[in-house]
Amino acid sequence: MTSAVAAAILVLAVGTYAFRLVGPLLHGRIELSVRVQELLSAGAVVLLAALLVTGALTEAHGFAGWARPLGVLVGGVLAWRQAPFVAVVLGAAATTALLRATGVA
Known part of the structure; x- marks a missing residue:
């Protein structure tokens, strides 16, 4: 592993941990407006829906x-x-497997 790759990994690791640490440190110190909180909630739903669809x-x-x-x-x-969650996962997997077994690609 070259030193540039190791440095990039180290920088990304430190950045990740710093980003995770900011939440607990700033909790209660910064107050977001109700509108911003609604937008963040809506954004999370849209992001999850986009990941599901793709x-x-x-x-x-x-x-x-x-x-x-x-x-x-x-x-x-x-x-x-x-x-139940197990039924959801097994139902989805079984449906996909059965369709693929019958030739539906």
Whole structure:
């Protein structure tokens, strides 16, 4: 490993720990307005939804096929119906596996 790579890793590690330390240190010292708190909450939901959509629909820079999105849909419906987490995961995985076994890519 070259010294430049080691230095970059060290800088990133220190930055990561410093970023994590700032939250507990500033907790209670900085107060955000209600509007900013609402925007941060909405931003988190949008980010998670975008990650879900890209993870469910794409694979190797292309469409993942129909089995994976349908499995995610089944998992989403089970979660919405408040099924246990294990049932949600197994339902989504089983749906995807069965569709792929029947030739639905």
